[in-house]
Amino acid sequence: MQKGAMFILENIDPDKIFTPEDFSDEHKMIAATVADFVENEIIPNVEELDHQKEGLMRSILEKAGELGLLSADIPEEYDGGEMGKIAAAIITENVSTGGSFAVSHGAHTGIGSLPIVLFGNEEQKKKYLPGLATGELVAAYALTEPMAGSDALGAKTKAVLTEDGKYYLLNGEKIFITNAGFADVYVTYAKIDGDKFTAFIIDKGTPGFSVGAEEKKLGIKGSSTCSLIFEDAQVPVENVLGEIGKGHVIAFNILNIGRYKLGAGGVGSSKKALEVAAKYALERQQFGLPIAKFGMIKNKLAQMAAKTYASESLVYRLVGEIEEVLEDKSDGKEIGAAIEDYAIECSIAKVHASETLDYVCDECVQIHGGYGYTQEFPAERFYRDSRINRIFEGTNEVNRLIIPATLLRRGMKGQLPLLQAAQALAGEVMSLRAKTPTGDEAPFEIEMDMIDRAKKLCLMVGGTAAQKYMQKIVKEQEIIEIMANMAIEIYAMESAVLRAQKALQNDPENAETKVELALAYVYDAFPKLDAWGKQALAYMFDGGDMLRTNLSIVKRLAKYTPINLIAIRQKVAAKVLEAGKYVV
Template identity: 80%
Template structure:
């Protein structure tokens, strides 16, 4: 698979054969998928009520069972009792464990942000000491970054570390909040500033003197996951537990957050599929006015749009995981690994935002399909609705991730690593000869939609290029424009991923590609009109003279022109297939 550089999707086209899709899973990966689904169905779902009431020892015992099956060790090298399955297999596990409600949060915190800092940045001695126990579930990990006055602004942390006179310990003082797995974790990756200045990571054992754990937080959702504060009062951490380099904690934190973001996206996709499955089955069973509500057009429309959003999320997340898997191939050095992950920082933020917001839509519609019963704890929609809400806050709020996307693009552009500004400057010449396809005569499937995608990229270059030129270094203060730029980037990546997946399937087997094409089109024709509206808002704000506004609105109108299709018919076809299968289907 040819590797496309991070963020280059905005200025380059890509061959559909070069992207990874869920249809590319190997037989072994399909077996892993089935095993995780069985574990979730048989071990977790029957215990959801007791998990949500935090029955003592239950989550810990289930993590141990997952460890026995090798589900905790996908990202751990074999020499440390790991499975070393690769990022795609790890992604499959993350997606399919998500049906386990709160337990999936405990699971992901351990296998992802809890263990990966040691996997990727630990010394050989640290890996030998900790990873075998973490890979098997003999010990459980947690990740401690957030502080009372430093939420998404990680570098504003106040927790302080001071080296003792004998040079044997770092003494930590401070507090961390909202730490998942805190009540039962054995190993904590903690960030503190050495001498109040050098942001650094440490591995802290549970029995460290001066280290204590606060009470459980009472939460809206994910009630079964442990969430506590950590208190450090002259906590003595051995110097050999310093993780990575002094003053380089941000390298670990930001790269682990990037991984956490795409893994959160995977969990959101899995939970979206679960919600569709529950809502579909209920719609088939529930009768009103003498017929199942699944017969009603409005219910079918909901199911189709739930499926289309989930399809776009699934397409972009596995495209990203495939790129990361390829980028990490053969890399063992922490700096190389960090650079490879950072390459896709934009896409990691995109996946976090898109997948979590698609999940919010899907679970909300699931509650609506259940009607009054969806608001009761007797049915699963209520739990999924509450559990889904945290995903727009976890791993950096969606607002912060929207800030990250344009900021990263502009930084890459200024460094010459992404010729975004040059592409924006070249746009004027391209507009002269621009041809808008409104029909392919039915001979070339998706030709019109790919033309829409290419014009969407040009529309982004128009808005992004204008913003960069007008505001330059002051752009960071123009958050409304940044949000519009981020929204356009997110939708373009989602549309492209959905189209590329459908086209790749079409090249292999036209019959099996039918549903993917329908899902892609259902998504595209819902998303594409949003781009023009965002562009109009930005143009009206950025340009001062009426003439400039009119000129650029005319350009935006041309770039966003499209011929509406019979989207209702397409959604009806999707809904029919979803109802026949009783679940999300591609």
Template identity: 55%
Template sequence: MTTTHGKIIGGSFMIGDLDPARVATPEHFSEEQRMIGSVTRDFIEGEVVPHDEHIEKLDYDLTLKLMRKAGELGLLGADVPEQFGGLGLDKVSSTIISETLAKGSSFALSIGAHVGIGTLPIVFFGTPEQKQTYLPKLATGELIAAYCLTEPTSGSDALGAKTTARLSEDGKHYILNGSKLYITNAGFADIFIVYAKVNGTDFSAFIVEKGLPGFTLGPEEKKMGIKGSSTRPLFFEDVHVPAENLLGEIGKGHLIAFNILNIGRFKLAAGCVGAGKEAIGLAAKYAGTRQQFNTPIAKFPLIGKKLAEMNMMTYVMESMVYRTAGLFDEALQDLDYSAPDSGAKAAKAIAEYALECSINKVFASEALSFVVDEGVQIHGGYGYIQEYKIERIYRDARINRIFEGTNEINRLLIPGTLLKKALKGELPLLQKAQALQSELLSLMPGQVFDGVLAEEAHLIAMAKNIFLMVGGIAVQKYQLDLEKEQEVLAGLADIMIQVFAAESALLRTRKLLAEAGESKAANAIDMTQVFVRQAFDIVESRAKEALAAMESGDTLRTQLSVLKKLTRQNPVDTVAVKRRIAARVIKGEKYIV
């Protein structure tokens, strides 16, 4: 695995291997981390879930009351440094909180927007004075934050924002004009992180307090899901924001926006893990009690297959998310948040794993969509009725593929970011691709695999080679015009996503296997065996599609014959394996590792 000063370089998973012992996994949570999860779970189940129906009716007062209770427990200050009133927890711990909060549905989104994209801009980029002024109150919930980037004419194209800011003649204020759209927490937030272009050109960020003259809110949006969260537009008409509330530097707002979005994407994935686990529990319990033809439907193999696949996808999500949390912990462990250059260092550390954040976001949001869809299907007609929570989880999950940059935009970012790192000399990606070309023309003998998951490890290695092969052809063919070939880029992104997902599951399972033995790791081994093959089939499909888009005739036939060498695998009876996984989930009536 490629490293710098002992730290793993973002994207290096595509060209190297990692020691399983180095990966953060849920099986290695410390006692303190488990306690944090327990406190969060008790709060959600004891304080939030009983009021779920009222929260869904958009009761601002109740949401604020509960958010402040969360603040008293420290759940709002996990990512706030201790010197500014927070707990300063490691990223694995704050990820546990994000995952566990997911059972709170819309309330989890209100907290997530506050602690993540609302508070972190000040944590990472605020001046010492700004941190001292706002962070202690944000950590307790005395102040609630919102993040304001999207506009009526700019969503994924954030830098196309039309909101402007100009410095007043006396230099004491920036005068904001414009509007923002789809702002979470807008109805009850106290401070707003607002992006605007100084003099219409320099994209910058500001801390804007509510109540300023000229700052108004539009009505609540009527949404498909997440109905208990506040989502309103904002309007700025000659709003005078104190000059000292400029966040970061003029013209450097993109550093804040994009790095905070990276964190937002990652935290979104953590929430998907929690929602997936809840959906599995609901579906497994229902399948055990619902009878058809005088038999619990859990005993029908096709229902068991669904539960097995739901459990497997959630295991993979969870493995990816905590692996990435561990990367953040390594990158940020030496950061002094009180230092003047902490913002620049934080931005660099976060940006290092930008593509991993996008991978987490895309995979988790789509995996959760699959999980909850199957959950509704298991419930049958009852799954379409609002009385059953699976219906709400289904509706709420849909926004995840749009939030924090659409999955289409993220798919373009994933290979694009990797290529930029290669062109900067941070990763020997192009050299690896060139070296592979000569190897692929030689005869590749068949292999004999010895040991648990040995063939799965081989398939992941071959998937990486497939990426290098197809990506190398794409770079040679299109060069700087590659960014215009969105279908090819999306195919390369899907290969990278499946590689990271499959490798994350493999590393976690191997770590569990080494420490607990084959018996205790049996379910994890089964899930990894099935998922790696499922992922490998997707890799092969995307590679064929991309090659056919780039070449034709004899050249294409030659490339497909090379691809065939890389995609050899021994068949596995996945039906039998999934039945074993299903039996464990049905017995436990919950998510099972």
């Protein structure tokens, strides 16, 4: 197991990471159960769900509860399944192909229920968790306000204790709340006496609490999205969740979990969109041939597969680490702290998988041509539904701010050996050279050298920026974005390669496609770091000898020998088309 954020500073052996090839028989059974549920209960009802047929979403949630698909994260003592984080991610991935249902399911099982699972007291857990586990109760999570989106702590909703000490009176509004129209239990936040940011559990029917009209949305039309209005809403004091003034602890930890789960959902949806695109390419004829025969279509399918493979690899690497670190923890605060250690990786999973999904859905529409723009084919719905994921759980821009900020903060506190790494880099940077392929290398020896140099390039850019701007670096968002993009691609490239290496070690006969996908991803992503490094340094030095010196270092760190990427993509596309779906 690798500690959070250490991927940027050290390497790890392939056998130390978790991959989808490590799924147990139970994990595979869970995936099959969810896939059957989606096929039999959700897909036949997609149109009616999207038109929000009265009671339908709730009834399907209850059926999911009967199968245990709502209780993976709930302890057994409260009638939950307590399946573990890997199983929960597998459920999220496979339910994601169910369109809007996946949004309602995710809001209920993740951000809706988990605050009570992790931070509720015994009475609250006994009261709510059994019902949430079965679907008898439906949960919603209410953080966003009209003037406080990504800036959650800027919330204006206030809470004041009544004179008899029995209730808090809440006043304010929350917006864009998933499941709001039919939920029974709402986790929300307000500032007690205007400054103590605190979490509350709100019951349906609370006096002074009401739900607004349904929002008319671009996509995910089947999910309920409404505002919540608090007008002297009378909330019992026993409904305070966690500690007064410590609501941020709950909010930020729940967001971390929501981010990696959103990553798992993005993987599942990407696989589905690729499957639909591949099958259509085999059926659609132009110029007397299936369009699957055309090179540009093959290239699209291969890149869709390679990006999906990288997202899948990094998501399950992360979930495996979280599962391991939580093995001996049951206290909510301990669990929250352990997951917070992986906040950077959670943001990476969210950004990478959501942007992969948008790319895959966009190309799915393009492969369908004009038909992709019509509601007759599912590509149109995929395209609309995918867009929200770059906004959910903190926008991708905010998550890009989190990645470097967290790295630098931990470095300054001595929690990460960033200073030591930067000092070591300064001593070796002039002697660094890229390995030249000779044909005698071990598998992925060249690519791991590339990734190692990418880490050094990220460290160089980050160290230079920290030294130049110091505390003012928070205002240099363009540089922060570059640093984040570098970290994201490093984690994605390394995860893809480590997975392929592990497959070569454990199951060489079935590793070929993983090797091809890893190579296809690395040689597409690596050149981007060269461009980002040059952009950042040109901005920071703006000409002169210092710029030329630093650019010469970038040249050495970003040097690589191209491979026949087109041929590799052709092999990947052939396998996708033969299977008619994503294949590893």
